[in-house]
Amino acid sequence: MNKSSSFAEESHGELKSAVRELCREYPDKYWRELDEKRAYPEAFVQALTHAGYMATLIPEEYGGAGLGVTEASVILEEIHRSGGNAAACHAQMYIMGTLLRHGSEAHKRQYLPKIADGSLRLQAFGVSEPNTGTDTTQLKTMAVKNGGHYVVNGQKIWISRAEHSDLMLLLARTTPVDQVKKRTEGLSTILVDLRKAVGHGLRIRPIRTMMNHATTELFFDNLEVPVENLVGEEGQGFRYLLDSLNAERILIASECIGDARWFLERTCRYANERVVFARPIGKNQGIQFPIARGYANLEAARLMVARAARLFDGGQACGPEANMAKLLAADVSWELANVAVQTYGGFGFAEEYDIERKFRETRLYQVAPISTNLILSYLAEHVLGLPRSY
């Protein structure tokens, strides 16, 4: 049994209670006030970092906990189950994987211990562009080598946490698409030091969204990045991106599971307490059946997330499982969000009950980081052998 799975079996209870305890310091009111101001949960992120949770996946030799995606999932699920939102910082967990798997030893020694102790934040991942959407191989941002630098020009959109991160992993084209054999070639991953870049070739514009998410648009205008910031081999960035996607899907799925559990617990409590026509509304099957169905779907989705995480930690292929985990977990969090609003009636829309806030937050996962349609296309084509639809 590997270290990760033995830890998983022995001490998940302990890990869960420790995370829950930390989250108790950040109750509904904390998140509600931030939501209103669309402000970053700085104190929460600091607390998570100091408790070592942000370094869960960093190997011990670089100052981290050296644990697996299974444990990272437990942490993210508990944060969301408590009513919080780990979207403010979760990306560090999977972006760091690209550096770990493909970065040079010098890169790892330079960055990982500082990321582990919290003195550096690597929370931004620059992939999406306004004109290419999900068709990543068509992205237009170019990084052209000129002496000791890459000169970056282009635009990115939906780059979350760029204003709250020291480093960003950028995916850019280093060879034009018409000069490569396969369109997946010629893309590269480059570490951008945001502290030096902003105001010197990089402009960040925040985007206000329906939920509090600290996402932004980036404009590159002859930004110079030292060539030594290239991670891995030039032109292989798309492959590195695919590598990190399974971890990302499993971790986001865990957040959805946490949201679903939060909705379920709140909804059961309210259905028992709210009395209409002289009886708790939960006594009506019209109220209790959707909750019970949501619970069954939640338990099934949890099994898929656990299976995907186990495969990932065991170094086995887990593309279908990671995608199904994300699909099922995002579906059940959205299902239970709707059940919660219906059960709460008018109060589901009142800010002070937090249902509407979590409802807005969990809606994102039908679209990002990968949309439900694209997961279905993946399963149809790669698992079921159906023709490619696009």
Ligand SMILES: Cc1cc2nc3c(=O)[nH]c(=O)nc-3n(C[C@H](O)[C@H](O)[C@H](O)COP(=O)(O)OP(=O)(O)OC[C@H]3O[C@@H](n4cnc5c(N)ncnc54)[C@H](O)[C@@H]3O)c2cc1C
């Ligand atoms: C709040 C937020 C935070 C984000 N954070 C980041 C981040 O930090 N870094 C980053 O790089 N990106 C980030 N993203 C971007 C996110 O990954 C994309 O929004 C997502 O992948 C969908 O891409 P798109 O918005 O370009 O949609 P499009 O690709 O334009 O697609 C629009 C719709 O069409 C559907 N569609 C497209 N093609 C097909 C097809 N062939 N078959 C069926 N349906 C199809 C899609 O499913 C979708 O529903 C974020 C997005 C949001 C909203």
